[in-house]
Amino acid sequence: AQKVTQAQTEISVVEKEDVTLDCVYETRDTTYYLFWYKQPPSGELVFLIRRNSFDEQNEISGRYSWNFQKSTSSFNFTITASQVVDSAVYFCALSSGSARQLTFGSGTQLTVLP
Amino acid sequence: ETGVTQTPRHLVMGMTNKKSLKCEQHLGHNAMYWYKQSAKKPLELMFVYSLEERVENNSVPSRFSPECPNSSHLFLHLHTLQPEDSALYLCASSQGGSYNEQFFGPGTRLTVL
Numbered sequence: 192a193q194k195v196t197q198a199q200t201e202i203s204v205v206e207k208e209d210v211t212l213d214c215v216y217e218t219r220d221t222t223y224y225l226f227w228y229k230q231p232p233s234g235e236l237v238f239l240i241r242r243n244s245f246d247e248q249n250e251i252s253g254r255y256s257w258n259f260q261k262s263t264s265s266f267n268f269t270i271t272a273s274q275v276v277d278s279a280v281y282f283c284a285l286s287s288g289s290a291r292q293l294t295f296g297s298g299t300q301l302t303v304l305p
Numbered sequence: 306e307t308g309v310t311q312t313p314r315h316l317v318m319g320m321t322n323k324k325s326l327k328c329e330q331h332l333g334h335n336a337m338y339w340y341k342q343s344a345k346k347p348l349e350l351m352f353v354y355s356l357e358e359r360v361e362n363n364s365v366p367s368r369f370s371p372e373c374p375n376s377s378h379l380f381l382h383l384h385t386l387q388p389e390d391s392a393l394y395l396c397a398s399s400q401g402g403s404y405n406e407q408f409f410g411p412g413t414r415l416t417v418l
Contacts, residue, residue: 195347224403224404226406228409233411234393234395234411234412234414235409235410235411235412236395236397236409237409238406238407238408238409241405241406243404282347282348286402286403286404292350292353292361292363292403293350293403293407294347295347295348296347297345297346297347298347
């Protein structure tokens, strides 16, 4: 069985603050993939990143960065210098060999205030 | 058209109605998915089609009936729904299986009266 936990239901920050969204996953497989998606108010999920279990290098893309730590089964997402347009629900997801499907966390509602 | 499109965007139906949701992907992918997103719940995978063959069916009630006539089109036929079926229904596509990123449509907001 696989499981994704996003303990932070809602986060509010003021524009230009940095914010980290937590994601903890569970799987018995050694090969798996982790994802982050953004869901703005329009409803469409937007793919942000995919990371496989053999690549623990952290990744940076503009103001976005991801910290993957297998030792703590975490794949956290940081937005630097947040902007109002970052306001959305962010989902972490896991796909592992035995499950053959993508399992989503419950999402974190991020609100960036001007 | 680009990406994944869904129609209609909003649908209100009575419990005795029959309606269909349509999804079309313009990405050349070979797998398509239906998800249900209810308030305060994680996304729930309903159906997966790979190469037009249904490969996953997550114990979805028979009042939901999927159809995949080709790799670009996916339908969800609805009949005798219940009020608790009101949700956002999202379609997605990917190249290959769940290890690859899925691209989502904007969803159909369904309200069952």
